[in-house]
Amino acid sequence: MRNDHDITTAFILASGPFTGGLLWDRVGEKLREAGTEVHAATLTGTGGEGPPAEKDEGEVDLETHIADLVRLIDGAAAPEVVLVGHDYAIHPVLGAAQERVERVARIVYLDCGLPQDGDLPLALVPDTDVHALLRERPDAAVPAPAPGEWRKWGDTTGLSGADLERLSVLAAPQPGRTLTQPLRLTGALSGVPTSGILCTEAGLSIRLVQQMVTSGMPQFQALADPHVGFFELVTGHWPMLSRPDELAATLLRAAAGDGHRLSPATGRPFQGRPFLLDVPEAARERVGRVDLHLPDAATPEDPRPAILFVHGGPLPRDLVPAPRDWPLYVGYARLAASEGVVGAVVAHGLHAPSDYPAAAVDVAEALELLRADPRVDADRIALWCFSGGGLLLADLLAAPAPWLRCVAASYPVLAPLAGWIGVDPRFAPTAMLPKASRMPIVLTRVGQENPEIAATVTAFLTAAADCGAALELVDVPDAGHGFDVHDPTEETRAAVRRALAAVIGHLHG
Template identity: 55%
Template sequence: MTVFVLVPGWFTGAWVWQETAARLAGAGAEARPVALTGMDGADRSEGGDGIGGGDGIDLEAHIADVLAVIDAVDAVDAGAGREIVLVGHDYGIHPALGAAARRAGRVARVVHLDAAPARDGVPALAALPDPALREELAGAAAPGTLPPPGRAEWPRWGSTAGVPDAALDRLTARAAPQPLGTLLQPLRLPPAVTAPPATGVLCTGNGAGIGMLQLQVDFGDPALGALAKARVPFFELPTGHWPMLSCPAELAGVLLRAAAGEGHRLAPFDAARPPAHLRPFPLDVPERAGERSGHVDLYPPDADGPRPAVLFVPGGPLPAGARPGPRDWPVFQGYARYAAGQGVVGAVVEHRLHGVADYPVAADDVAAAVAAVRADPRVDPDRVALWFFSGGGPLTADWLGAPPPWLRCLAASYPILAPLPNWGLSGDRFRPAEAVAGAGGLPVVLTRVGRELPEIAATVEAFRAAARASGAALEVVDVPGGHHGFETLDPARARPAVRHAMRAVLGHLTG
């Protein structure tokens, strides 16, 4: 028999697992939710509205709570050969990993349930989705507590997609203040201890799914590359951050499969097989070298006089130092050369979007690249188009909200058009669906793929709805059956779609 030791996340207690535990038991497994010190039996009227209490409650106290449950399993008939699977939800992965390290060989598997990576020497504070709150709490001192969210504040901590109203009311009523010591004390994992096998469960309504992880592996992300080499299995649940409340039956099924070692394995990077972004551009375009200056490569046409320009903005986030960089990818060189072959200046910017916190830096890089392109004497500064790709989509918001008169067209191909919930990007910036109301008559050309990653497709449809509501001049180029990054993955479908989109953009530049 498998014993699932279920470790709750921030603000919650053992009660949050009630429905999932019942379904695991119904399937013949045993489920033991962990009551974390200071987190169970709390009431919002008892210290939930201010910083206070939490004395002596730190990460080690919660690790001890998990150890007590593991030891209680072993105390019954010496464990009777029962296999223990630890499940940690968001913050809960920290005490789960700490306990697994102290009971080496006793824990068969650790399941990371919609949990950010936990690393030795790093406190759980680093996993908080809100960067402003991380910065605020970094200077705090334990003891003390972090008040639980109000009903409308839960999305700051993870998407509530799929959670019924009654369950959200229960979550709000039973949420407990989080002791600051549990967030500020670093996790310590003995280096000599062999970690048990791991499984990841991704809630796609809250952030990235398996497809996006595979893209990051192909881009050279070292942490995900290590998981791919280790053959760590993953599952997806099409729900928000609280699957024990939104889909407990489906979660129980995934946990049972995880205990059996099932799941999707990421494909390791294979230098002998070029990843999609390094495959050839689908159209035959004239060979021409780009002129590199700072963060911008320029591809001028064989034409006299100032010409219109298209600045291509790659996506991300991409690992810092990944090589080749986007300016050297065939797809962006191909687009820029294609533009030059049509008599306009093609340009590619390489920005510094290495993590979701880097969007402001990347936005500055794009603005600087625009200024550099418009200042080139071969460019007509009053006829410029911007073309964004994939994770560069949130950067469109700066240009949609108040388009300058020289911006004749904005294009976006398979873009992410809203920050994903677990990115923790607060504020009104980088939200194209909100910014498009200010686009006025700016032509927007959106290339949409039929087999988009679900978490990205949801942002595209929200943007289209907002564009329709505001009367924006939106033209959609559909690629039925096309994948994210379709130019090199689906060359037959790509050729007509790329031509269509380029004609639309150039028509607004030269018409």
């Protein structure tokens, strides 16, 4: 018979919004059978009764839930604690872990995001009605979904009608302040091993995450740390109901340090790689969020057309160097200046999928700043988006301004990708195409694109053909995402020059 002193690992299980500890019954049973200690968290104000509330309902916030989990860590008898955060709960899990880092053996990210310091849990909420509610009333309680509404919160593959009914029966309204209070991280967790469990029916897989790392983009490089292991479950967003035995077995493997390791990107980081063309320097001025790269000929007496370059994302807030200082965007801006056009780069705030509205405001303000500069011809402006910045085309296609002579996009993302939760539905460039009239569009498509991104481009091109959009396609068959710093070949150099010539042609046309 096993003695309690033989138990070395305690699992603390915390689930997404509305739900509580009863969701983990089967998983907890299997983990205990394997000889571990288990605590299934019911956070204050969520499913079940939860711990005694020390605050009024409207005052329960993220810090309250962090304190709930700290109490569970302190109450665990086993010397090592594995914290499992599903969906929203990864936020209080991280907050609690950094307060008791000496007790935490591992953090498991279960089908959730990768929140950073300052992120709001609301950023990972896919239901835009909730965003609207909490903008007006940050302390409102978010109603728990009815059985037919859970698909708004995640993929429901594997859940029966009875499972969905049980989810609703066990759920309680989510205190609004738990979603609108920012997570504060101190860096104390940098050495703690982590595991990621991906539920593939939601669209994210180890293969896709590896592609993100291989791209060299800085926000993904920590995922290739040897202390990070990945697992896949072929199910939807609630594996504790749809695959409880498999989830329990996976958690045991994670606690043991198993899991697929990702290969790190080779060579220079993306943000340090040189632009594929040698271009002359140009006079550079920084005005707020906008950097202006000016041709010698640009004067108030001879204002020049301008191109606003919009970097991709989402990107971390504290990224060094910032995107407007990357050789990629500086290179494009200087290339424009070398052709007698003002090249401008905007530093916009796309740090999470829910930040598209804020980033759109930054871009709109940058366009106005650019048009107000006396060295710029206010009636001849183009906008050029890259990668995840492609969704920002939606507003400009929906209501084309007469002074906007062209929009361009290089290897764009034109619909939210798997795991991009909380994107405002207005950022749908494909749906906006019929409103774009004859706005010229120059799109650079790469043949070696990530399949998920490529599908968004294919859908956009099909819609453009259906509505007769004025689209010019620059195809680069042998190039991949970010080719303008990855693949300096004659083909890719020619593609960049061809795309720029098309944009400038529309500016002068």
